[in-house]
Amino acid sequence: MLWLDERGFMARCAATLVVLVALSGCYRSAMGDDDDGASVEDGTAWLPPTAPAPLTPALDGAAGSLWAPTRLGSLRPELRWTAGPDDGLGPWSYDVQIDDSCETSxxxxxxxxxxxxxxxxxxxxxxxxxxxxxxxxTPPVGRRYFWRIRGCRAEECTLWSLPRLLSVGRVPFDVNGDGYSDLAIGAMGLSIEALAEGGVLLFFGGPTGLAPTPDVVLVNPDHQESALFGSSVSAAGDVNADGFCDLIVGALGQNRGAENEGNAFLYLGSVDGPHSAPDVVLDNPENFEGGSFGISVAVVGDVDSDGYADIVIGTSPGGGLPTGHQESAFEYLGGAEGIRSTPDLVIRSPDWPAEMGDFGFGVAGAGDVNGDGYADVVIGASWAGSDGFWPGKAHVYYGGSGGLRSSPDVTLEDPDPGNGFQFGDSIALGDVDGDGYADVVVGARVQDEPSLHVGSVFVFAGGKSGVARTPRGRIDNPLTYLFGDDVAAGDLDRDGDDEVVVGGADVVFVYDGSPDGIVSDSSTTLDDPTPTLACGTHWTFGFVGDVNADGFTDLAMGYLDPSGTSYEPHSVCVYLGRSGEVDPVPAIVL
Structure with a gap:
């Protein structure tokens, strides 16, 4: 393969060496070539242009339901990639291929x-x-595809990029594989055979959305009192690549050798939905009292890019840590048989032992902040700090061929730490500016500027070199207090820029994304439309895919019993995505 460098000299890589040295370069010289890699004349290494990198759809991104309107093109997904280097040597063109015959393994x-x-x-x-x-x-509807890209100039082309996975005709959160996203609601205060043993209510999506009653109720497999099964729920990935979304459920109060140590349970999807009994039981790997393993669970995407979704589970020992233990989160890698019952990696708090920062209380993933083809993960530590002051932190871990590393690649901190704390109490990943790189959204719910405990939200931009340490955007509380108590990011209007949803004490706000980042001075308010719906306070919310297969992502929001005496969900409101601003009145109330 021949490439002309910027000085007009010809450099050559032997064809047999191209694969081996494509990343380490060849040597160039006005005197000639050296195919064995030895230095020549000036000994200067020259790197041939590398392949463009796939950007979107995101890692194993669901292109949309096959039932969506044809005009939306869910079976003709748009592919985007990075441009070849602008080195003055002429224009680039690109070749692309999509194939369904590759094996996931x-x-x-x-x-x-x-x-x-x-x-x-x-x-x-x-x-x-x-x-x-x-x-x-037929379920699982849709199909997994693989695509790749290369750049060409004159008569020569780069190597092909590494293949990227793409799910065509599918939507996220589809546990029964019918092409409609499903909604799982944690009901950790549910009492069936034991008080507050907990449960999960699963509503299947369909052409008209969600039915008013759950299609499946998952109950605590051990029926333990105060186990709080359903304290966290995540259903965003396919850990065994069988085409069905899988469900992970946390039970922070579960006892299996130590009181309130916490457990988590994996339910594999199928044509009938999840089985009534968990497929894998995940015990607290460190089995200490009050560990609250499972307080946060997340199917975080494919952190090792092997074609299987992976899981991260956090702990939050609010009552203190026994001697010899640290705040931790645990990585479980997916595979053809699902996940193993023991973690593949233990991630210790980087702030320990100097600080006990509630590391692991929140985990967010399923985004690629640096566009390298590996999913990245953010773990919050909202009480991290020293000297009696806890401004909080958010630690970003980049994925790689072996999964996550045990230490963070980037630590994000409150840019205004003197005016509040609990930065990192809520975290989310989403592409707010539509550039193909996931951005990190961090809530600081008790930010004290401009007044006490009003809260703020910060957006840190992703890019080719990773996430920026300085926020690109900031949203200050427009109305209430504890703004940033919860955050989420997703594309409600299908414009390519994710919206950011922010919860406060009594109101939820939706902010538009744009090529310039978050539009912080304009929002749609989602509050209680009528007193009878009771959908307006103590929110928790999240994007739930496309429950009616109309081609738009939907948002579900719910809150606990308004009396404050129960952990049971009082009501859940579903707001359907559409072009333009989201309708502030929910389309579905459960």
């Missing part, structure tokens, strides 16, 4: 033997197939 080595769609000579950094990609119409 070794897709990185796939040669794309029979692409269903391809394009060549593309001048832009985006492309859409001209045909509907074939998908399955």
């Amino acid at each position: 070794n897709f990185a080595d796939c040669g794309f033997p029979s692409p269903e769609a391809s394009g060549s000579g593309i001048r832009e950094t985006r492309w859409t197939p001209t045909i509907d990609l074939p998908v399955d119409t």
